[in-house]
Amino acid sequence: MVATFSSTGKDTFVGSPRSRVDGPAKVTGLAKYAGEFAAPDLAHGYVVSSAIAKGRIKAIDTAAAEAVPGVVKVFTHENRPRTAWLNYNYQDAVAPPGAPFRALYDDKIHYSGQPVALVVAEDFETARHAASLVSLDYEAEEPLTDTEAARDLAYRPSMNRNGIKPPPKPWGDPDQAYDQAPVKIREDYRLAIEHHNPMEPHASTVVYEGDGRYTVYDKIQGVSNSQGYLASVFGLNKDDLRVMNPYLGGGFGSGLRPQYQLFLAMLAARELERSVRVVLTRDQMWSFTYRPDALQTITLGAAQDGTLQALRHDAIEGTSHFEDYQEVVVNWAAILYKCDNVELTYRLAKLDTFTPGDMRAPGAVTGVFAIETAMDELAYATGQDPIRLRLKNYTEHDQTMQDKPFGSKALKSCFAQGAERFGWDKRDPEPRAMRDGRELVGWGMATGVWESMMMQTSAHAILTADGKLEVGNSTGDLGTGTYTILTQIAADTLGLTMEDVTTKLGDTRLPEAPVAGGSWTAASSGTAVMKACRDVGEQVFRLARQMENSPLANVDFDRVAFTDGRIEVAGDPGRSVTLVEAMRAGGVDRLEATAQAAPDKDFNDAYEAYTHSAIFAEVKVDEELGQVRLTRIVSAVAAGKILNPKTARSQILGGVVMGIGSALEEESMLDHRLGRFMNHNLGEYHVPVNADIYDIDVIFVEEEDKANPLGVKGLGEIGIVGTAGAIANAVFHATGKRIRHLPITVDKIIG
Incomplete structure (x- = not known):
C-alpha cells in the first residue's frame, strides 16, 4: 500500500493533527x-x-x-x-x-x-x-x-x-x-x-x-x-x-x-x-x-x-x-x-x-463497570460527591503488583478538567432532582483505566537516492491511524515531508511485529520505526561527512538535525547537506536498516504503566416511557504524548460510542434451551447509530511518561473503559433506580 499526504509545510508532524494517509484510498474504494x-x-x-x-x-x-x-x-x-x-x-x-x-x-x-x-x-x-x-x-x-x-x-x-x-x-x-x-x-x-x-x-x-x-x-x-x-x-x-x-x-x-x-x-x-x-x-x-x-x-x-x-x-x-x-x-x-x-x-x-x-x-469493560458502579453506590451511602470519594481512596501505587508506583498518573487532572468542562459543580446530588420538561436529567461519572504496554517489535526503513523513504512492518492498521502516525514519526526523524514517506503494513514479507491490539501498537511499532530511521540517518550522515569540502566534516552526529530533507548543524542551518546530495556523493542508491524495539526492563522493574480517564455523562430519561437519551459525554484522558490529536480523538470517540452500546443497547441473546444466539443480525442486535449519539467532548490531559522512547500510551481501549459505568450512574441519578445488569433497557427502568 502506498500512502500519500499533502504536507502543510510544518517542520514537525508528530503532535499535530493530520488526516489519515490511507483516507483517500478508503473513501475512493481503492483500498x-x-x-x-x-x-x-x-x-x-x-x-x-x-x-x-x-x-x-x-x-x-x-x-x-x-x-x-x-x-x-x-x-x-x-x-x-x-x-x-x-x-x-x-x-x-x-x-x-x-x-x-x-x-x-x-x-x-x-x-x-x-x-x-x-x-x-x-x-x-x-x-x-x-x-x-x-x-x-x-x-x-x-x-x-x-x-x-x-x-x-x-x-x-x-x-x-x-x-x-x-x-x-x-x-x-x-x-x-x-x-x-x-x-x-x-x-x-x-x-x-x-x-x-x-x-x-x-x-x-x-x-x-x-x-x-x-x-x-x-x-x-x-x-x-x-x-x-x-x-x-x-x-x-x-x-x-x-x-x-x-x-x-x-x-x-x-x-x-x-x-x-x-x-x-x-x-x-x-x-x-x-x-x-x-x-x-x-x-x-x-x-x-x-x-x-x-x-x-x-x-x-x-x-x-x-x-x-x-x-x-x-x-x-x-x-x-x-x-x-x-x-x-x-x-x-x-x-x-x-x-x-x-x-x-x-x-x-x-x-x-x-x-x-x-x-x-x-476484562476492563466488564470489571470497571462493576467497581465504578459500586463506588457510586458508596458515594451515595456516605453522602459525598463521587469525585471526592475517588480522591479519598486515590492511590499512586499498583497494589496488585507489590505496591509498585505508577510511572505516570494524571488522573487527578482528568477529574479536574473533565468536571470543569462538564459543569459538574452545578449538579444537584439528589436523584430525580434535575428535570428538563417531561424528562428526568441525570449526571454520572466514572473512572477509566487500561494497561500501557509495549511489545517486542521490528521495523525497517529504506531511503532511496531520490530522497524518498519507506518504513513498515507486518502489524495491521484496524483503522486506528497506524499508517498515519508511523508516517509522521518517520518524516520527523529524517526531516522529510509526509508525502515523501511511504508506510507499508500487513505483509509477512515485512519485518515481524505482533498483532495490532492491546493499545500497544503506537508505542511498539512507533519506536521500532523511529529507531530504524535513526539508523538510516546515521548512515547518510556518514556519507555526508565524507563528501569533499563537507560542511559536516568535523561534526558529531549528536550535533546535527534532520530538517527539510537536509542534515544541518543544529543552530547553524547554513552548514548543511541534503540527503540526496550525500547519497549521490557516496554512490549509493539506497540505505536501509531494520531495528528492534522492546520494553524497557529497568522501567518495568521499577514502575507500572496505565492509561487513565475520567468520564462524565448526562442522560435524559422520559419519566413515563422510560426511554434514555444520552445527551452529553466528556471524556478526559491522560495517555502520555499524543502523536496525532485528530486520529487520537477519533479513537476516543469510537471507544465512547462502543461504551454507549454496552450501557444501553448491545446484547447477544442466548436461548439456553437451544444454546443458540437468537438475534444474530444487525436488525435485532442493536448498536448505536447516528441518532443515538449527541455531544462527545474529548480532552487530552497533559502527561509525561517514560515507559517508552516516544512517551506514548495506547488509546484504542481507554475510550470505552468506564463509559458504561458513567452512564449507569447517570441513569440512577436521573431515576433513583440502580440498574446493575447491562444493557439498561426500557423494561429495566419501568419494570
Whole structure:
C-alpha cells in the first residue's frame, strides 16, 4: 500500500493533527480488503453451520448439493484431507490455554453455528444455493450455555494466558474488615454477552501460486499469526506462504486470532490446487468470538467518610469446553483504589459455546463497570460527591503488583478538567432532582483505566537516492491511524515531508511485529520505526561527512538535525547537506536498516504503566416511557504524548460510542434451551447509530511518561473503559433506580 499526504509545510508532524494517509484510498474504494482480492480461476466457498449446540452428526448427505451445476466439491469431516491439523497443539499468539477449535475434524458438535461443511463452487451464489441443499441428521444433547446455571461448576484456571495477570493473593482480612465496617455495599453486577460486529465480515482469499506456494489475504490483526497458524496445521513452509492484509474494516479484537474461514479456504485451495475465497455471512459472525458473560459480586466496607476498609471483587466468566479463555476482570479495583484488606477471585465455567475472545478493552469493560458502579453506590451511602470519594481512596501505587508506583498518573487532572468542562459543580446530588420538561436529567461519572504496554517489535526503513523513504512492518492498521502516525514519526526523524514517506503494513514479507491490539501498537511499532530511521540517518550522515569540502566534516552526529530533507548543524542551518546530495556523493542508491524495539526492563522493574480517564455523562430519561437519551459525554484522558490529536480523538470517540452500546443497547441473546444466539443480525442486535449519539467532548490531559522512547500510551481501549459505568450512574441519578445488569433497557427502568 502506498500512502500519500499533502504536507502543510510544518517542520514537525508528530503532535499535530493530520488526516489519515490511507483516507483517500478508503473513501475512493481503492483500498482492498481480504474478501476483495481477485485471482485467476477463483472458486468460492460457503460454510454450512450446525443447527444444534451439542451432540454429533449421525449422517450427512451432500448428493443434492454436489449435483448443482457449478459446484466443485463439498468438504465435510468425512472427506476432509488428512493433511490438515498436522499439529493439533498449535498455539497462536493470543490463544488461551487449551486446544484451538478444529473445523471439520470429526462428527462432534461443540456449539451452535459450528461449521459442518464447506461447499465450493464456481461462484458465490451457486455455493450459497448448494449449501442450502446439504442435509444433516443430528443426535442432539442438551446444551449448557448459561453461566448462572454453571456457577457451581466454576473453577479457578490452573494455567493463565500469556500476558494476562492473574488475581494477586489476598492481603489483610477483608471479611473481618467488612463485618466491622460501618458502611457496607454488596451487590451483583452483570454485563450481557456482546459480539464484535466489525463492518467487514471475516474473510480469507487463498491464491494458489503453484508448486506448493500460496498468497493469502486474511482478515487478521496480525498477518504473522495467520502465517504461523497455516504453516503449523497444514505442515507448510513459511517461505512458501505469504499472508497479507493491508486494510481492516474494523476488528475490535475479533481479528486477533485466525478464525475458521481461513482454515477452510486453505483446506479447499490445497485439495483443489486452485484459488479459493471464503467469506462469512453476518449471521455467521455470531458463530465465533465474543465478549463473555460475567457474574460479578462487589463487596465494599467503608468508614463513614467513605475510606475503604474492605474490598472484594469476585467474578465468574463462561468459556468453551476446549479452551480456558481468561481476561483481567477483578484486578482493576485494587489498581484504582487503596485498601488494606482485599481479596480478588476469578473463576471460569465450561459452557457449550465457542471460546470467547478479546473485545475492545477485554476484562476492563466488564470489571470497571462493576467497581465504578459500586463506588457510586458508596458515594451515595456516605453522602459525598463521587469525585471526592475517588480522591479519598486515590492511590499512586499498583497494589496488585507489590505496591509498585505508577510511572505516570494524571488522573487527578482528568477529574479536574473533565468536571470543569462538564459543569459538574452545578449538579444537584439528589436523584430525580434535575428535570428538563417531561424528562428526568441525570449526571454520572466514572473512572477509566487500561494497561500501557509495549511489545517486542521490528521495523525497517529504506531511503532511496531520490530522497524518498519507506518504513513498515507486518502489524495491521484496524483503522486506528497506524499508517498515519508511523508516517509522521518517520518524516520527523529524517526531516522529510509526509508525502515523501511511504508506510507499508500487513505483509509477512515485512519485518515481524505482533498483532495490532492491546493499545500497544503506537508505542511498539512507533519506536521500532523511529529507531530504524535513526539508523538510516546515521548512515547518510556518514556519507555526508565524507563528501569533499563537507560542511559536516568535523561534526558529531549528536550535533546535527534532520530538517527539510537536509542534515544541518543544529543552530547553524547554513552548514548543511541534503540527503540526496550525500547519497549521490557516496554512490549509493539506497540505505536501509531494520531495528528492534522492546520494553524497557529497568522501567518495568521499577514502575507500572496505565492509561487513565475520567468520564462524565448526562442522560435524559422520559419519566413515563422510560426511554434514555444520552445527551452529553466528556471524556478526559491522560495517555502520555499524543502523536496525532485528530486520529487520537477519533479513537476516543469510537471507544465512547462502543461504551454507549454496552450501557444501553448491545446484547447477544442466548436461548439456553437451544444454546443458540437468537438475534444474530444487525436488525435485532442493536448498536448505536447516528441518532443515538449527541455531544462527545474529548480532552487530552497533559502527561509525561517514560515507559517508552516516544512517551506514548495506547488509546484504542481507554475510550470505552468506564463509559458504561458513567452512564449507569447517570441513569440512577436521573431515576433513583440502580440498574446493575447491562444493557439498561426500557423494561429495566419501568419494570
